[in-house]
Amino acid sequence: ERVLLTGGSGFIASHVLDALLDDGRFQVVVTARSEEKGKRIAESVKPRQLSYVVVEDIVKEGAFDHVFQSQAPFHYVVHTASPYHLGVQDPVKDFLDPAIKGTTGVLKSIKAYxxxxxxxxxxxxxxAILNPDKHAEVYDETYWAPVTFDDAIKNPVKNGYRASKVLAEQTAWAFVRDEKPNxxxxxxxxTYTFGPIQRKLSSLEAMNTSNHRIRDMLAGKMKGALEPTAPVFTWVDVRDVALAHLRAMTVPSAGGNRFYVVGGHFSNKQVADIIRREFPRYADRLPVDAVHDLPSDVYGFNNSKSKEILGLQYTSLEKSVVDTVKSMLELFPDI
Ligand code: NDP
Incomplete structure (x- = not known):
């Protein structure tokens, strides 16, 4: 069967792609923003079944139409493309438009073609679940982040990304409910995702956002003091996230569901301690007296749906950090 994977150049997408290809049942077409990026992805997974198609900007009306018109038939679509970074300038351009219009575009193109x-x-x-202003005791899939388009405009740093994710997701559920498509x-x-980087990067700056804190610890940028772990105190390994996508696609009863995919709680001190223990050569780049800043009343999470329906077994923080650090040192030996 054939799968369309959007945002093929991304960190999470690279692992979703591996999970799809390792499964062996699927032919995959990825979207990339340029020929060059598409080629790089295709070369990185040779000699397996993969091709790419260029979608320059998911914000453009009808951006995915040509993909379905020229590459059909697809049996599944996995939409990962959406911006995630910490340098917001214009919340609409940077986050809300690509997330919401990108999702709407995918939905409409599938329905049409x-x-x-x-x-x-x-x-x-x-x-799209957490409410940092007033945390739930235990989060699960029934929770929705109470953040609006206006909240994003008023406070782009705090709310731009959050609003983009919750509004894009709500758009998708509403479309399926109202349009009753095929x-x-x-x-x-x-949640916050750590894990190995498996594509060549042009620079350390080009690294995906959620691995920055491990990169910065290794580079000695937190030698004086670790940055606070807040606002997110849970993490998950990218390989578990990838498997979650594969299973959400293939397990019949997964349809119609959200899955809160969380490996565990963590603090920056725990991450630093693992690096110090497993990579003693880098010990002097980490503060000795770092604080374990996980609040005693930290919010809880219920990931049982992901275990029961998707069959996930979560990777340990130790393994995830070790594998992430190894991948960074391979790519950037002089980090
Ligand atoms: P990356 O930055 O590595 O990937 C983002 C992908 O989206 C890239 O392929 C990027 O293309 C593409 N993209 C962004 N904007 C556009 C646009 N306007 N037009 C076309 N393509 C675009 O981030 P992640 O892998 O971390 O994120 C992937 C998804 O996972 C996102 O939806 C993110 O919200 C979600 N997520 C991430 C978490 C994390 O901790 N990493 C946690 C929870 C969810 P290009 O490479 O060309 O810029």
Whole structure:
């Protein structure tokens, strides 16, 4: 069967791609923003079944139409493309438009030109679940972040990304409910994601956002003091996130569900302690007297749905950090 994976150049997408290809049942087409990026992805996974198609900007009306018109038939679509960074300038341009219009574009194109598609899997986020202003005791898939478009405009740094994820996800559920298209929907609400980087990067700056704190610890940028762990105190390994996407696509009962995908709680001190223990050569780049700043009343999480329906078994923080550090040192030996 054939799968369309959007945002193929991304960190999470690179692992979703591996999970899809390792499974062996799927032919995958990825979208990339340029020929050059597409080629790089295709070369990185040779000699397996993969091709790419250029979608320059998911914000453009009808951006995905040509993909379905020229590459059909697809049986599944996995939509990961959406910006995640910490340098927001204009919340609409940087986050809200690509997230919301990108999602709407995928939905409309499938409905118009993708009659063979059975299921769409979307990468949402725990950002669409959590409410940092008043945390729930235990979060699960029934929670929705109470953040609006206006909140994003008023406070782009705090709310821009969060609003983009919650509004994009709500748009998708509303579309499926109202339009009753030929496909159903499953959503992965993964939390802060660590894990190995498996594509060549042009620079340390080009690294995906959620691995920055491990990169910065290794580079000695937190030698004086670790940055606070807040606002997110839960993490998950990217390989578990990838498997979640694959299973959300293939397990029949996953349709119509959100999945809160969380490996555990963590603090920056725990991450630093693992690096110090497993990579003693880098010990002097880390503060000796770092504080374990996980609040005693930290919010809880219920990930049982992801275990029961998707069969996830979560990777340990230790393994995830070790594998992440190894991948960074391989790519950047002089980090
Ligand atoms: P990356 O930055 O590595 O990937 C983002 C992807 O989206 C890239 O392929 C990027 O293309 C593409 N993209 C962004 N804007 C556009 C646009 N306007 N047009 C076309 N493509 C675009 O981040 P992640 O892998 O971390 O994130 C992937 C998904 O996972 C996102 O939906 C994110 O919200 C979600 N997520 C991430 C978490 C994390 O901790 N990392 C946690 C929870 C959810 P290009 O490379 O060309 O810029």
């Amino acid at each position: 993708g009659s063979s598609v059975k299921r769409l899997v979307i990468t949402s986020s725990s950002a 496909f159903d929907l499953a959503v992965i609400n993964c």
